[in-house]
Amino acid sequence: MRVTTAEEMRNLDRETIEVLGIPGIVLMENAARGVVSVIYSKVKGNSAVIVCGKGNNGGDGLAVARNLYNLGYDVEVVLTAEIEELKGDAKINAEVLSKLPVPIHVVKSESQLIEVYSLLKNADFIVDAIFGTGLQRPAEGFYKSLIEVINKSGKTVVAVDIPSGLFSDTGEIIGTHVTAEITVTFGFPKIAHIMPPACNYVGELYVVDISIPEDIPFILGPERYLLTLDEVAFTYPERDVMSHKYTFGHVAVVGGSAGKTGAPVMAAEGALRAGAGLSTVIVPASLNPIFETKLTEVMSIPVPDTSKGHFGIEAIERVSKIIAEGKFSAVVVGPGLGNEPETFEFAREFIRNCKKPMVIDADGINALAESPEILKAKTQEVIITPHIGEFSRLSGLSKEEILRAPHEVASEFAKEYGVTVVLKSGRTVVATPEGKTYINVIGNPGMATAGTGDVLSGVIGALLGMGVEAEDAAKFGVFLHSLAGDLAAEELTQEALKACDIIDFLPGAIKRVKEREVNPIRHSLPFVTHLREIVGA
Numbered sequence: 307m308r309v310t311t312a313e314e315m316r317n318l319d320r321e322t323i324e325v326l327g328i329p330g331i332v333l334m335e336n337a338a339r340g341v342v343s344v345i346y347s348k349v350k351g352n353s354a355v356i357v358c359g360k361g362n363n364g365g366d367g368l369a370v371a372r373n374l375y376n377l378g379y380d381v382e383v384v385l386t387a388e389i390e391e392l393k394g395d396a397k398i399n400a401e402v403l404s405k406l407p408v409p410i411h412v413v414k415s416e417s418q419l420i421e422v423y424s425l426l427k428n429a430d431f432i433v434d435a436i437f438g439t440g441l442q443r444p445a446e447g448f449y450k451s452l453i454e455v456i457n458k459s460g461k462t463v464v465a466v467d468i469p470s471g472l473f474s475d476t477g478e479i480i481g482t483h484v485t486a487e488i489t490v491t492f493g494f495p496k497i498a499h500i501m502p503p504a505c506n507y508v509g510e511l512y513v514v515d516i517s518i519p520e521d522i523p524f525i526l527g528p529e530r531y532l533l534t535l536d537e538v539a540f541t542y543p544e545r546d547v548m549s550h551k552y553t554f555g556h557v558a559v560v561g562g563s564a565g566k567t568g569a570p571v572m573a574a575e576g577a578l579r580a581g582a583g584l585s586t587v588i589v590p591a592s593l594n595p596i597f598e599t600k601l602t603e604v605m606s607i608p609v610p611d612t613s614k615g616h617f618g619i620e621a622i623e624r625v626s627k628i629i630a631e632g633k634f635s636a637v638v639v640g641p642g643l644g645n646e647p648e649t650f651e652f653a654r655e656f657i658r659n660c661k662k663p664m665v666i667d668a669d670g671i672n673a674l675a676e677s678p679e680i681l682k683a684k685t686q687e688v689i690i691t692p693h694i695g696e697f698s699r700l701s702g703l704s705k706e707e708i709l710r711a712p713h714e715v716a717s718e719f720a721k722e723y724g725v726t727v728v729l730k731s732g733r734t735v736v737a738t739p740e741g742k743t744y745i746n747v748i749g750n751p752g753m754a755t756a757g758t759g760d761v762l763s764g765v766i767g768a769l770l771g772m773g774v775e776a777e778d779a780a781k782f783g784v785f786l787h788s789l790a791g792d793l794a795a796e797e798l799t800q801e802a803l804k805a806c807d808i809i810d811f812l813p814g815a816i817k818r819v820k821e822r823e824v825n826p827i828r829h830s831l832p833f834v835t836h837l838r839e840i841v842g843a
């Protein structure tokens with residue numbers, strides 16, 4: 307499913323009305339009835355105050371008021387303009403409502419906010435329809451105070467489209483805004499619904515199909531999607547009776563250094579659990595006895611090292627030869643490599659030489675920071691999996707610049723360097739060399755613990771090793787890893803979760819993904835859908 311900006315949504319609304327010929331008032335009614343159906347099934351109480359602004363978001367609110375009234379709710383409306391000042395569909399809805407016994411309090415000045423506060427205090431819940439996608443600047447003066455009064459009331463707030471004061475196009479907070487328990491949005495989620503910190507104030511997100519088709523070719527602008535199971539094009543291959551281990555690929559993990567022997571092990575075991583037929587770690591020889599002790603199914607190939615327990619330049623030729631001549635179908639380079647200058651030189655040269663599909667992670671990425679152009683010369687499938695700090699070193703952007711719009715910076719980098727980027731954070735973004743982005747909304751903060759990135763690199767490596775294209779391997783790998791993290795947290799708590807648990811819960815995640823029925827009807831989501839249902843996890 308698309309994730310849109312306010313302008314893209316306006317274009318979609320306009321085209322649906324003008325080209326398809328669905329009247330705006332129908333879209334507004336669909337929107338309002340979607341909000342009401344969420345209220346009906348999710349919100350306790352039967353008295354509501356609907357706070358309406360003077361644009362179409364307010365128009366939605368007025369239609370919500372009528373629909374709630376029709377269901378028997380006790381409804382009062384606060385409207386920030388005279389009915390005569392409204393326009394178009396919002397005005398029609400205000401005129402209709404004014405003929406019903408629903409009190410409409412016109413409130414335009416701060417002095418009236420005491421009265422508003424007592425109205426709110428007497429209601430069971432509030433519907434916030436002050437601003438939607440039309441917010442142009444931070445809420446100030448009267449509007450700022452109105453929003454503060456809503457927040458101070460302590461009542462359950464259902465936001466229409468977006469909590470008023472949040473700006474649709476960014477996860478950044480631009481000013482005072484409503485904090486909602488539930489947000490019901492229309493058509494498609496907006497960036498603010500998905501990206502932090504704004505998404506923290508949205509509450510439970512529902513998306514209503516208001517009759518705007520997803521595939522209208524006239525949405526220009528960057529292709530930005532939620533990472534949903536439907537977007538994940540990959541399905542595991544059937545395991546034929548005559549399958550053998552090489553049928554499912556052989557992943558090589560190049561990494562490890564003194565003090566960091568766990569990282570390649572987690573990557574290699576993650577790869578096996580994600581379905582790889584074979585998995586081998588290629589490690590500094592002086593550490594090999596440790597690997598031999600730790601590993602059971604995973605094999606190890608020791609390579610002469612600096613004798614201080616990390617790879618140096620003398621290992622370049624040997625490792626390159628092992629990879630070139632071995633039956634490896636994918637390579638993961640980076641887990642636990644360490645950051646010695648000679649190790650970085652090893653990593654750069656190895657990456658330059660390697661012709662197999664590869665995942666570059668951790669210190670493999672740090673090694674590229676001084677010469678990222680190495681990536682441009684790669685012709686095979688390449689996926690880089692930086693966290694924010696690694697991406698900052700690689701791209702030269704500050705962490706603040708990255709966090710402002712991770713989907714945009716990841717997309718720019720992927721296009722410029724021709725690689726698939728998995729930019730890891732609480733909202734991991736997969737960006738393709740064509741510039742498409744997929745934002746992951748599953749997973750949990752319990753996964754912010756050492757080693758989870760190593761597991762992810764192994765999972766993605768396994769998929770690449772099965773011959774899956776980089777984009778699908780990255781998307782499916784991120785999805786599966788997050789789902790395993792959620793299943794692990796459910797059983798073990800977020801606090802206790804550690805990286806190896808994700809490996810242990812991969813089987814459950816694979817089972818869930820395989821069990822999910824693929825519905826033959828495209829976009830066959832119900833009329834009103836919770837974010838989690840959309841994602842399919």
Ligand SMILES: NC(=O)C1=CN([C@@H]2O[C@H](COP(=O)(O)OP(=O)(O)OC[C@H]3O[C@@H](n4cnc5c(N)ncnc54)[C@H](O)[C@@H]3O)[C@@H](O)[C@H]2O)[C@@H](O)CC1
Pocket residue numbers: 316319320330333334337359360361362363364365366436437438439440441442443444445446449466467468492516
């Ligand atoms: N046909 C459509 O376009 C549809 C629109 N829908 C609703 O319409 C909304 C968008 O409506 P609008 O474009 O009318 O915009 P909004 O209703 O979001 O708000 C715009 C109004 O607030 C004013 N405004 C903006 N920022 C302000 C600020 N900081 N301080 C004070 N005033 C400010 C604007 O001048 C305008 O009057 C969507 O969020 C959605 O709720 C839905 O009804 C579905 C169909």
Ligand SMILES: [K+]
Pocket residue numbers: 363434435436437438465466467468469470
């Ligand atoms: K709103």
